[in-house]
Amino acid sequence: MKNMNEDKISADPSAWSGKRTAKIYSELMDKGRKKAVSLKGTEFERKPKISIRTRLIIAFALIFGFSVIINAWIIYTLSELQHKNHFLEVADSYLREIHQARRFEKNYLLYGTNLQDALEHIRNAKKILEENRPKVAKVLSSDNFKAIVSHASHYGELLVEIEKALKPESKKEIEKQLRSHGSKMVSLASDLVKIERESVDDNFKLARRIPFIFLFVLMILMFIISFFFTRQILISLSRLISYTERIAKGDFTRIVLVKKYYDEFSRLAIAINHMLDDLENHQKILVESHKMRAIGSLVAGVAHELNNPLNNIMLTAASIQEDFKDLDEEEKLDMLNDILEEAERSRKIVRNLLDFARESETTIKSLSIEDVVKKSIGLVSNQVKLAKVRLETNIPENLPPIYSDEQLLSQVLVNIMLNAVDVLPEKGKISVSVSSNQKDGYLSVNITDNGPGMAEHVLQRIFEPFFTTKPEGKGTGLGLSVSRGIIEQLGGHIRVKSEVGKGTVFDVMIPKIDIPFKV
Ligand SMILES: Nc1ncnc2c1ncn2[C@@H]1O[C@H](COP(=O)(O)OP(=O)(O)OP(=O)(O)O)[C@@H](O)[C@H]1O
Ligand SMILES: [Mg+2]
Structure with a gap:
């Protein structure tokens, strides 16, 4: 009897189930809310954030940076070409002038014509160099520039000297010098022009190749980025798909966050874990409320089943009461045993129901x-x-x-x-x-x-x-x-x-x- 008193059940099972379910509901929801809040400030929150957005920005920045480098390279190559082109224009004019000077020098030496034209051309050549000094300096080293200028000046000086020389021996000597220096002057300028022309050619070849190099490296870069990027996303997505399949089968195991950083997928996983908390709570509520309904159905049968032992108890007790004096000791004990057995049967029936109903x-x-x-x-x-x-x-x-x-x-x-x-x-x-x-x-x-x-x-x-x-x-x-x-x-x-x-x-x-x- 003591046990039965411990389990108090309201007379109205529907009210009983309603109140109890409501209580469980509020308790479970409270628990769920606490769990949701308590995730803040966890170890997970302290992990570095590398979101998909950040990774996308980094990837695009990488591609952009690479394009900037290539463009800077193209711009540099083009400006180099422009400088060399300017230099070649100046060098062509210079070469023209010194060739003319040498032509008049030869006329003077062969036919004794005047040297003024030769001097005029060598002055022009020097003027061209001086006027375009900045343009030439961008391409030529300062030593080469000095060498060219000094060649022209020295050649000019020799022209003046030969004109002034009176003795045939000294004239001969200066003529020798003039010839050798003149050819050196021309060949130095021609060599430099030749080198720069070849370098212009190389630059053009390179400029033609740059777009192909750019496209090739860009393709590799994009392949690597998209491979790793999609791989990461696809792995996370397929994991989430398998989690949802597992959840659909009723397995509410929480998703464990193993990554060393957190991103949008980690947030999704947390949201799913929260959803699992709620789902589990709702599932418990559903199970509990349906259990209450099943108990409601069982109570009708239990009530009917209890009727028999209770009737037997009442009948036996009434017989004892009526025939108390006529019954001998043994009969009384037998009847009391019957009552106890019937009471025990009733207790078992109620106990079973209570076991089933117990909230656990x-x-x-x-x-x-x-x-x-x-x-x-x-x-x-x-x-x-x-x-x-x-x-x-x-x-x-x-x-x-x-x-x-x-x-x-x-x-x-x-x-x-x-x-x-x-x-x-x-x-x-x-x-x-x-x-x-x-x-x-x-x-x-x-x-x-x-x-x-x-x-x-x-x-x-x-x-x-x-x-x-x-x-x-x-x-x-x-x-x-x-x-x-x-x-x-x-x-x-x-x-x-x-x-x-x-x-x-x-x-x-x-x-x-x-x-x-x-x-
Ligand atoms: N043994 C069965 N024979 C025939 N139909 C069945 C059987 N078991 C279940 N069903 C059918 O399945 C339906 C759903 O059963 P379920 O137990 O989910 O709900 P219910 O029995 O209708 O309601 P409750 O369980 O709340 O009394 C039933 O309504 C019935 O049509
Ligand atoms: Mg049913």
Whole structure:
């Protein structure tokens, strides 16, 4: 009696379930909110931020930087070409003038014509050099420039000297010098022009190649960037896809952030983790509220079942009261024993229901499937009797233990059995059997009924939340969707086969030894 008093249940089960679900709801939501807030300032937040945007900007900056370098190179090459072109123009004029000077020098030496024209041309040559000094200096080294200028000056001086020389011997000597110096002057200038022309040619060749080099390096750069960039994005995306597939199967394991930095995908992962918190909370609320509904259905049967022992207790107690004096000691003791036995039976019925109804955290432990199935059958046995259907069991001995949650598993089995009771006519049959398949690592609880079965379009939707074929107010349509959620959470799955007019088979597959991934 003491235990029964501990579990106080309101007289009205619907009010009871409503209040309790609301309480659980607010507690769970509070927990969820706290989790969401507590993520701030975690180790993750302290990691460096390398967002996709930053990486994109860096990639574009890299390409832009490379283009700037190439353009600067082109501009430099073109300006070099321009300088060399200017130099060549000046050098051509200079060469023309010194060639003319040498022509007049030869005329003077051969035919004795005047030297004024030669002097005039050599002055022009020097003038050209002086006037274009900055342009020439950009291309020629200062030594070369000095050499050219001094050649021209010296040549000019020799011209003046030869004109002034009176003695034929000294004239001869100066003539010799003039010839040799003149040819040196011309060949130096011609050599420099030749070198610069070749360098202009090389620059042109290079300028022609630059766009190809640019395109080639740009292609490699873009390939490397896009390869690493898309690889990173695709890896993160495919991971997220596999996470969502896992979540769809009911595995709410949180995503672990392993990267040394954080980016938009990390934020998405956090958002998914928050969503998982909420989903888990909602799932718990759904499971709890449907459990309350199942209890509502069970209470009617329990009330009926309690009638018999209570009647027996009352009748026996009334007999004792009436015939108290006529009864001998032994008869009295027998009757009191009857009362105690009946009271014990009543207590068991209520205890079972309370066990099922008790609010508890998910606890995974080693369980005997036989015990769970028997307890669940005990819970629905009153409904079975009321509906006047038969329930057969076939549970082999020596079944391996399972790691699961007793209450949740029982909730699933009760849901499926209550569904069968609901559809069966009088004398209908439910058979519950357990089998252990060595190959697939699952224990299967098979619940078969010979009821009306389901049409294909119904069968396809039975696991959808709120799908029901029951009249309004009779079914929530949550039983099977909640059951599937629970079983997947426990690492198993539910299989169903049904044929109209023949019946329905539900197979609840529970992993044998594996400790479920996440509960
Ligand atoms: N054994 C069965 N035979 C025939 N139809 C079934 C069987 N079990 C389930 N169904 C069909 O599946 C539907 C969904 O079942 P589910 O348990 O999810 O909700 P429900 O039983 O209608 O509502 P609730 O569980 O809240 O009472 C049922 O309405 C029924 O049409
Ligand atoms: Mg149901």
